[in-house]
Amino acid sequence: MRKKILTLTALVALGACVTFGGAVSAGPSAPAPLTPGTWDCETTQPNPAPNLPRDLHETDHIEYIGKWLHGTARSSTAGSPDPYYDYYLAHLGSRWVYIQVSVDPANPSLMNYFVGTSHDAQLRSSHWRIVYPAETGEYQVAEVLGQSTVRQFSIKYADLTQVCANSGSYLPPAPAATLKCTTTRLEPGDAGAASFPSYLSITKMAADITANAKVPTYWWQGVATNSPSGGRIIYEYNIFSIQGRFYSIEINGDTGSYAIAESTAAQDLANTSWTVVYPQLENGFTFGSVTYGADALPQAFDLYFADGYQHCGPLRAGR
Amino acid sequence: MILAVLAGGTGATSTPVPSPSASPLSILTNQCSTAQLSNIVAAYLPATASGIMATPTPVPIPANVEGYLAHILRQRLMQCWAQLGGHRPLPKVYPPKVPTSPEEACWPSDSENAVAQLWAHLKFCESLVHPAVKAPPAGIGWQLPSTTGSGSRPVIFVMGIGDPAMVGRLVSALVTFLNEGVAESGFAFVDNAVLVPQPSWQLETFATQCANSPQVRGAIVVDVTASGGGTTDQFITRKNWTAVEATAFYAQCTHDPEDAQGTSAFTWASDIVKEEHHRLTLTPLTPLAMLLTMASIYEVFAPAHTTSTASTSVFPNPSPVPSGGRVTQVVTTNQTTLNASSLGSVAGGFLGSSITYTNSAVPISQQPVDELTWDTLQSVAIGLMSQMNCWHPTLGPKQTAIANGIVGAPRTLPAYNPPKGLGAYSSGKASAPFCSEPTRSESITDILPAAPR
Numbered sequence: 090m091r092k093k094i095l096t097l098t099a100l101v102a103l104g105a106c107v108t109f110g111g112a113v114s115a116g117p118s119a120p121a122p123l124t125p126g127t128w129d130c131e132t133t134q135p136n137p138a139p140n141l142p143r144d145l146h147e148t149d150h151i152e153y154i155g156k157w158l159h160g161t162a163r164s165s166t167a168g169s170p171d172p173y174y175d176y177y178l179a180h181l182g183s184r185w186v187y188i189q190v191s192v193d194p195a196n197p198s199l200m201n202y203f204v205g206t207s208h209d210a211q212l213r214s215s216h217w218r219i220v221y222p223a224e225t226g227e228y229q230v231a232e233v234l235g236q237s238t239v240r241q242f243s244i245k246y247a248d249l250t251q252v253c254a255n256s257g258s259y260l261p262p263a264p265a266a267t268l269k270c271t272t273t274r275l276e277p278g279d280a281g282a283a284s285f286p287s288y289l290s291i292t293k294m295a296a297d298i299t300a301n302a303k304v305p306t307y308w309w310q311g312v313a314t315n316s317p318s319g320g321r322i323i324y325e326y327n328i329f330s331i332q333g334r335f336y337s338i339e340i341n342g343d344t345g346s347y348a349i350a351e352s353t354a355a356q357d358l359a360n361t362s363w364t365v366v367y368p369q370l371e372n373g374f375t376f377g378s379v380t381y382g383a384d385a386l387p388q389a390f391d392l393y394f395a396d397g398y399q400h401c402g403p404l405r406a407g408r
Numbered sequence: 409m410i411l412a413v414l415a416g417g418t419g420a421t422s423t424p425v426p427s428p429s430a431s432p433l434s435i436l437t438n439q440c441s442t443a444q445l446s447n448i449v450a451a452y453l454p455a456t457a458s459g460i461m462a463t464p465t466p467v468p469i470p471a472n473v474e475g476y477l478a479h480i481l482r483q484r485l486m487q488c489w490a491q492l493g494g495h496r497p498l499p500k501v502y503p504p505k506v507p508t509s510p511e512e513a514c515w516p517s518d519s520e521n522a523v524a525q526l527w528a529h530l531k532f533c534e535s536l537v538h539p540a541v542k543a544p545p546a547g548i549g550w551q552l553p554s555t556t557g558s559g560s561r562p563v564i565f566v567m568g569i570g571d572p573a574m575v576g577r578l579v580s581a582l583v584t585f586l587n588e589g590v591a592e593s594g595f596a597f598v599d600n601a602v603l604v605p606q607p608s609w610q611l612e613t614f615a616t617q618c619a620n621s622p623q624v625r626g627a628i629v630v631d632v633t634a635s636g637g638g639t640t641d642q643f644i645t646r647k648n649w650t651a652v653e654a655t656a657f658y659a660q661c662t663h664d665p666e667d668a669q670g671t672s673a674f675t676w677a678s679d680i681v682k683e684e685h686h687r688l689t690l691t692p693l694t695p696l697a698m699l700l701t702m703a704s705i706y707e708v709f710a711p712a713h714t715t716s717t718a719s720t721s722v723f724p725n726p727s728p729v730p731s732g733g734r735v736t737q738v739v740t741t742n743q744t745t746l747n748a749s750s751l752g753s754v755a756g757g758f759l760g761s762s763i764t765y766t767n768s769a770v771p772i773s774q775q776p777v778d779e780l781t782w783d784t785l786q787s788v789a790i791g792l793m794s795q796m797n798c799w800h801p802t803l804g805p806k807q808t809a810i811a812n813g814i815v816g817a818p819r820t821l822p823a824y825n826p827p828k829g830l831g832a833y834s835s836g837k838a839s840a841p842f843c844s845e846p847t848r849s850e851s852i853t854d855i856l857p858a859a860p861r
Contacts, residue, residue: 272852272855272856273852274852274853274856285856285857287855313855315857323855323856323857324854324855339854339855341854341855341856341858343857343858344853344854344857344858346853346854348850348854350850351594351801352801353592353593353594353801353809362801363801364594364800364801364846365850369846370596370844370846371846371848371849371850372801372846372848372849372850373801373849373850374850394849394850394851394852395849395850395851395852396849396851396852396853397851397852398852399852399855
């Protein structure tokens with residue numbers, strides 16, 4: 090039940106985004122942009138499950154990564170780990186795509202993720218379906234209450250209500266890159282290859298929560314920029330494990346592309362083959378050798394695609 | 409009329425009915441079903457009597473087997489009687505000569521002990537208790553929740569042809585393993601279709617479903633082309649064996665345009681998959697069999713014995729001495745010879761007797777025949793999956809996907825064998841048409857800037 094509440098809370102956050110979010114859309118019907126910054130949200134569930142609070146408080150930080158909006162939802166109550174999830178939102182083609190990754194603080198072994206889409210042009214009162222994975226089901230924003238402004242809004246679901254208010258600006262800290270990556274794209278035919286540098290910062294997510302997991306739980310977030318001191322984010326990815334299997338969710342701020350990939354491994358990235366399972370089934374990529382640092386985060390690795398490869402190593406190595 | 413004939417016990421034999429504790433085999437008696445018994449009956453009864461694909465030359469039923477089978481069949485008939493509403497305690501004279509209700513018709517008469525008759529009786533009563541599942545009428549469509557955002561989730565049926573008992577288990581095992589392949593290996597079916605096992609459906613039913621429901625993508629049809637089983641005695645062991653040969657087809661359902669009436673056609677066929685499983689169980693030697701065996705061995709190798717006895721009789725000197733001279737002593741010799749070669753036939757007789765005793769003994773921990781059949785059918789299912797060659801991601805080193813069946817050891821799910829051209833050393837073929845196989849790969853541009861300079 091707690092897991093469900095987290096999911097629904099995330100959908101409330103989804104509603105917050107879609108109510109105002111429009112900066113990611115270049116279409117003529119794009120609504121007013123959602124203000125990046127800090128949002129304080131209170132979720133009320135009239136009939137909570139036993140042992141669950143009636144109210145949940147969370148603070149969302151929202152930033153833009155190119156065409157994607159990135160939100161982080163964390164508990165705003167001191168000492169309470171609820172909730173803990175990240176979400177991404179973009180308008181791609183003719184639909185909105187929302188991707189969420191979450192960890193259940195009460196049971197850190199339970200990671201969760203889903204993809205929601207909406208084909209509504211106007212995001213207010215839009216209808217959303219959870220389209221991946223299949224087991225997650227189907228939801229929709231039932232009703233939007235109150236007078237929506239860029240500073241405050243409320244959303245009502247069948248079994249809970251959330252009220253959010255913008256509480257100020259938020260300037261995300263520049264990611265401190267620790268790895269330098271060289272990405273090589275093989276040109277068709279014998280046209281040769283082109284290499285591109287990028288800088289990678291990898292963070293262990295929910296470390297204080299997952300450290301208490303009875304079984305190893307992984308959630309790493311990688312941010313690739315065009316500069317070692319921050320700069321523009323090119324792409325961002327999350328690698329996490331659910332029930333003995335690695336998952337990867339990658340978004341590209343520049344191109345808007347995204348891919349959810351799976352691997353049957355769950356302990357070590359080295360020599361793992363990945364398959365893209367959403368938005369369409371594809372042969373994915375393969376990790377080559379992977380070395381880990383003292384913090385158990387990847388320190389160097391090789392990544393192979395059908396039309397190129399990438400090598401990442403310590404920034405000071407100068408590669 | 410049929411009820412009266414079945415319950416009347418015509419043609420009964422004098423086969424004794426053993427007591428319930430006569431056999432330790434774990435064939436269930438508390439169900440009104442022909443399950444577990446099909447392959448046993450097939451081994452002993454001709455196809456006309458068993459109603460299932462039987463062995464070409466049925467072997468005569470040994471007396472103890474016949475008694476045991478009769479006991480099981482009678483117990484199951486009583487279960488049918490109970491499930492149809494029969495109540496205990498039984499009247500002393502029961503049933504009446506002419507049954508007046510279905511439950512009465514299922515009570516085995518005292519004179520009804522022939523396996524063939526009891527088998528026919530049980531099949532009839534099973535149909536009373538568990539009427540054949542009828543396919544839903546064409547008007548009922550499929551609207552399973554979608555996984556792609558629109559419409560309903562497509563379905564692929566898994567059906568069977570052949571002995572219903574065999575086909576049901578094979579279909580079930582195949583669906584189980586394929587779904588484990590989805591979970592463990594990354595199998596995927598076209599349009600993320602869900603597999604729906606329907607072992608009792610006929611091809612006509614599928615054709616109707618295909619024509620009227622746009623969610624139907626096709627049907628995997630497994631065909632148990634041949635099956636058999638038996639027991640072979642090997643002096644101190646007994647060998648139970650089951651053999652199954654099966655093949656599979658895929659009937660693809662096409663709706664073109666999407667809302668048009670569907671048409672179906674077979675678009676894929678597997679090779680025949682053959683599996684034989686057997687179990688060897690030690691047969692305990694009875695003390696008499698052991699004694700006779702040892703005696704026969706002794707008699708063969710025992711050396712010949714010759715016994716000679718010499719007796720000397722001494723006479724006193726006669727006086728006067730006879731004219732022919734005197735006799736002072738007479739020596740008498742007795743000789744007895746035990747000739748081993750003459751006992752060869754005796755040894756052979758001993759040995760034959762011991763074998764007879766051995767073969768009539770109950771083996772130690774004999775493998776239940778039904779469990780052996782399950783195991784064999786699961787191996788057939790794995791073999792068919794290998795033929796399907798469903799695409800799935802390459803597993804990492806030291807990784808294997810395991811499928812756990814109902815019985816038997818965990819099985820390794822077959823690996824994808826790519827067709828020539830996709831892999832450096834590949835020799836396989838493309839996936840079966842109901843398996844999703846990606847035709848493209850993710851590009852490295854997913855982790856590159858939009859306009860790299």
